[in-house]
Amino acid sequence: MLNIGKAAREGGVSVEAMRYYEQQGLIAAPDRDANGYRKYSADAVRRVRFIKRAQDVGFTLRDIGDLLSLQADSGASCGDVRDRARTKLGEIDDKIVVLTRMRDVLATWTDACPSEGPVSECPIFDALERDDET
């Protein structure tokens, strides 16, 4: 059994994040010892790590709550989990597409811009003000 500081370190999150997850219902309220300190089991720490890992691959805390209830649901199948992962994969791909478009526009612009010359003749500013698209 670890106190909150060590459990947080093990889970790779901050102490405040631990209390936040508890408040949000992502981790169960842990038992307390005599002085009122929270005490975490290895299982609880594993759950924190689960949350952290899931976040690292793009799941929001809301998504993670859903994943955790799936984990607790004996009627749920591996395919349900895979569906969530695929959906997230799609969302991330969408973001990458948007960012890549931005990236390409910026690259075009920086290539078109001479370092010299007044801003009044800057092709980037021109592009930002024009009526048409791009």
Place this chain on the structure above:
Amino acid sequence: MLNIGKAAREGGVSVEAMRYYEQQGLIAAPDRDANGYRKYSADAVRRVRFIKRAQDVGFTLRDIGDLLSLQADSGASCGDVRDRARTKLGEIDDKIVVLTRMRDVLATWTDACPSEGPVSECPIFDALERDDET
């Protein structure tokens, strides 16, 4: 001269966004007509479009304030603008790298996951709880 509704439509933003930009100092407080309605010049609308376009390629409103002051600065050069664009390009590339890593991990996991089988044996959940990395 357009009232706020038309100016917003021309600029591609909401009326509320227009007032917000004004409050944030990104667009000058416009003249008002007799009834107190804001009246926007073609120049003002161009500035709104500038803000919108810059946002669309990833600049924050803070960045845009910086760009706009560059535009007003006779001592600034095209190279200064290009530097801002390059910096933003780098930031976007960083985000793409992070998202691509997430994407790849999720793709690996969804490939490893059989649709059948209980969640207790789900390789995705295994990966989320394990001690080691990936």
Place this chain on the structure above:
DNA sequence: CTTGACCTTAAAGTGCACTTCAGGGTGTAG
């Protein structure tokens, strides 16, 4: 016996870019 690192709580603040709300005035078409 004090210093310092730890723990407790509830509530408020952060960043970003708005959006919504409450409560009102204006202008025109039917």
Place this chain on the structure above:
DNA sequence: CTACACCCTGAAGTGCACTTTAAGGTCAAG
């Protein structure tokens, strides 16, 4: 005359995931 779309203000709310603040209690080392 009344409906309706438009305009005004200031303040509060949104989403996300915390972080910070204020005001304490606990515990081991020196």
